[in-house]
């Protein structure tokens with residue numbers, strides 16, 4: 739199957755690319771980003787990197803590259819830690835509007851199988867809130883904006899009469915256990931305990947997301963515990 743990984747340079751996307759290259763059922767990977775990436779040595783003909791300068795209006799040449807994709811994993815966003823460095827309108831555009839435009843546009847490019855389900859996963863976060871009357875105390879505007887993105891993406895699938903399947907992943911803190919040093923691990927453990935955030939390992943969430951686009955969505959919203967469970971099951975299946 740052909741899978742688009744959007745946000746080619748990011749923390750999660752980098753591991754997704756690594757795992758997708760090794761996945762036997764993923765035959766073609768298009769990585770979409772605003773910058774060039776250094777391709778992994780084993781990328782071969784399976785992976786193509788596409789640079790996009792306008793995520794609100796895809797050019798015909800980019801549409802041609804994205805056409806006939808079976809699934810897309812959307813990792814592009816301004817994360818909470820970087821959101822104060824970017825104008826609020828830009829944060830909303832990048833984290834919400836780009837994803838909504840993507841699901842609407844790419845799902846229309848399946849000319850060979852217009853009626854079969856195009857699978858789209860939007861990575862959001864555990865604190866994103868869909869109900870505007872329940873504004874969280876911490877980063878309230880940001881959490882509501884990400885919640886609105888979740889609602890709009892799921893609505894796009896609901897209105898598609900089965901041609902689009904959407905899923906929202908809501909991880910807590912994503913940790914790369916293979917790289918995190920002892921001190922940093924201890925600091926992050928205290929941080930997550932204080933903030934009450936659940937955690938998921940980078941390998942686990944990546945395996946879970948790939949499992950879901952390849953085999954179909956267990957449900958339309960994957961909470962942190964679902965991502966851990968599916969990811970661990972999938973990694974065990976791969977002998978890891």
Ligand SMILES: NC(=O)c1ccc[n+]([C@@H]2O[C@H](COP(=O)([O-])OP(=O)(O)OC[C@H]3O[C@@H](n4cnc5c(N)ncnc54)[C@H](OP(=O)(O)O)[C@@H]3O)[C@@H](O)[C@H]2O)c1
Nearest residue numbers: 745746747748749750772813814815861862863910911912
């Ligand atoms: N990391 C975590 O612990 C965590 C926890 C919960 C949820 N999440 C969610 O998981 C998703 C991925 O997170 P991550 O940690 O992988 O984030 P990341 O490392 O910051 O990656 C974000 C990606 O978005 C791209 N991006 C940002 N601004 C852009 C713009 N204006 N135009 C095009 N692309 C742009 C970045 O490209 P450039 O490299 O070109 O900037 C990068 O590829 C996000 O939705 C995040 O909120 C992450």
